Amino acid sequence: MGFLLRLFSKNALFVFFIFLQIIALILIFSKNAMQQSWLAGQTAAFNSWVSGGIDEGVSYLKLKQVNEDLVAQNKSLMVQLYGKQGAANPVFRKVHDTLGGGQIYTFVDGEIVFNSINRRNNYFTINRGRRDGVYPQMGVMAPKGIAGIVINSTDSYALVQSVLSVNKIRINAALKNSGYFGTLTWRGDNSRVMHLADVPKYVSLKIGDTIETDGKSAIFPKGVMIGTVAGYSVDNKTGFWDISVELSEKMGALNKVFVVKNLKKAEVQKIQDTMQAVIKKEND
Amino acid sequence: MISRTIFTDLLIMAFLVALQVFVLNRITLFGKFTPVLYPVFVMFYPFFRNKFQFLALSFLIGLSVDGFLGTWGINALATTVIAYFRTLIFRTSTDTSTDFFSFQSLQWMQFLLFLFSSIFMHQLLVQYIEFFKFSRIFEILLNVLVTSVISFIFIIVYALIFKIKQKV
Numbered sequence: 001m002g003f004l005l006r007l008f009s010k011n012a013l014f015v016f017f018i019f020l021q022i023i024a025l026i027l028i029f030s031k032n033a034m035q036q037s038w039l040a041g042q043t044a045a046f047n048s049w050v051s052g053g054i055d056e057g058v059s060y061l062k063l064k065q066v067n068e069d070l071v072a073q074n075k076s077l078m079v080q081l082y083g084k085q086g087a088a089n090p091v092f093r094k095v096h097d098t099l100g101g102g103q104i105y106t107f108v109d110g111e112i113v114f115n116s117i118n119r120r121n122n123y124f125t126i127n128r129g130r131r132d133g134v135y136p137q138m139g140v141m142a143p144k145g146i147a148g149i150v151i152n153s154t155d156s157y158a159l160v161q162s163v164l165s166v167n168k169i170r171i172n173a174a175l176k177n178s179g180y181f182g183t184l185t186w187r188g189d190n191s192r193v194m195h196l197a198d199v200p201k202y203v204s205l206k207i208g209d210t211i212e213t214d215g216k217s218a219i220f221p222k223g224v225m226i227g228t229v230a231g232y233s234v235d236n237k238t239g240f241w242d243i244s245v246e247l248s249e250k251m252g253a254l255n256k257v258f259v260v261k262n263l264k265k266a267e268v269q270k271i272q273d274t275m276q277a278v279i280k281k282e283n284d
Numbered sequence: 285m286i287s288r289t290i291f292t293d294l295l296i297m298a299f300l301v302a303l304q305v306f307v308l309n310r311i312t313l314f315g316k317f318t319p320v321l322y323p324v325f326v327m328f329y330p331f332f333r334n335k336f337q338f339l340a341l342s343f344l345i346g347l348s349v350d351g352f353l354g355t356w357g358i359n360a361l362a363t364t365v366i367a368y369f370r371t372l373i374f375r376t377s378t379d380t381s382t383d384f385f386s387f388q389s390l391q392w393m394q395f396l397l398f399l400f401s402s403i404f405m406h407q408l409l410v411q412y413i414e415f416f417k418f419s420r421i422f423e424i425l426l427n428v429l430v431t432s433v434i435s436f437i438f439i440i441v442y443a444l445i446f447k448i449k450q451k452v
Contacts, residue, residue, distance in 0.1 A: 013368075014368075016336055017339055020339060020364045021361055021364060023357075024361035028361065031356035032357070035416055
């Protein structure tokens with residue numbers, strides 16, 4: 001204490017000077033807008049610096065847990081990636097029917113083992129067969145659009161009629177905008193382009209309009225992308241539009257496909273059979 | 285000559301503050317430079333008087349100017365600094381190590397150097413604290429230099445009018 005007093009009395013002028021400066025500084029930082037905002041900024045920066053440091057420390061302590069989580073995730077991803085090479089068990093995907101009528105379609109994923117695009121009638125083979133529930137008359141979709149229809153299947157493989165087939169494939173397709181539907185066929189010249197017929201002339205069209213399946217065939221679900229309108233002209237023979245459709249899926253680069261399985265197909269077939277019976281009766 | 289007391293000090297301060305605030309701050313030379321005269325109170329304050337009183341009065345005159353200009357504390361801080369370091373500036377500009385301080389014993393050049401150093405230091409503090417932007421450091425330095433030169437001229441005129449060099 002005595003030391004402090006001596007220090008004060010020896011340097012009293014300096015202490016007084018510092019005292020005055022402190023008053024001035026307090027005034028500067030409490031009354032002037034510029035300095036006030038600077039002080040506020042510095043305080044905020046200091047706060048975030050301190051709390052940032054604390055956060056970093058906490059996250060460092062958590063690293064072990066994070067590491068274990070990552071290893072577990074990696075393991076499951078590796079099981080997914082390498083665990084089912086070849087024809088392992090297929091994954092069934094659920095489609096939620098918005099009408100609430102229960103599930104109508106399931107999908108079996110598969111890979112193409114053989115493909116052709118340059119003949120008049122093209123086929124490809126996939127690595128799913130009867131064992132996976134793949135039977136003839138099922139639709140085959142690729143990630144970006146439709147690909148074909150199953151025509152034959154063995155225990156573990158299935159032969160698929162590609163959409164690029166001149167006489168064998170007729171698909172019900174509709175314009176997404178207007179809802180008018182027609183028949184989609186291939187003419188055997190360009191593997192990217194199919195032709196949509198039977199759309200009435202009064203339907204207005206635009207290049208780039210979307211063509212999708214219309215769901216009336218029980219082979220493909222409604223609303224699966226097929227392609228876009230690439231050009232159109234009036235067919236003089238029929239008086240309907242002749243629309244060129246550019247396929248959104250490149251058939252030559254097809255790899256991963258999904259087989260569409262219609263769970264209600266038998267039921268639909270049954271009711272349509274009664275219609276056939278009625279027609280037959282009328283004709284008789 | 286009336287001997288200087290705390291009362292005359294206060295009168296001089298009032299005169300200088302009024303001159304600074306009501307006359308000189310309305311002058312803007314070359315568009316933006318304002319002459320600063322009131323630090324002459326600190327520079328020409330008689331040596332060998334109560335140093336605490338000197339510091340307190342310096343603080344007070346700075347604070348008064350601040351009050352009128354709305355720059356609370358900035359001029360007070362700068363004025364107190366040059367008051368505290370006045371003897372140091374004096375010694376530096378005269379290169380003597382004596383403890384005998386008087387303007388009469390000085391050559392004119394040394395006297396002018398003392399004046400310019402003081403006003404420059406004062407303006408340096410005032411303007412850097414006032415603008416408070418490191419990004420404009422050179423702009424502010426130029427401003428300080430020009431303001432110091434202009435103020436320097438006013439201070440010399442003041443010194444000549446009141447015959448400071450002969451008296452103090």
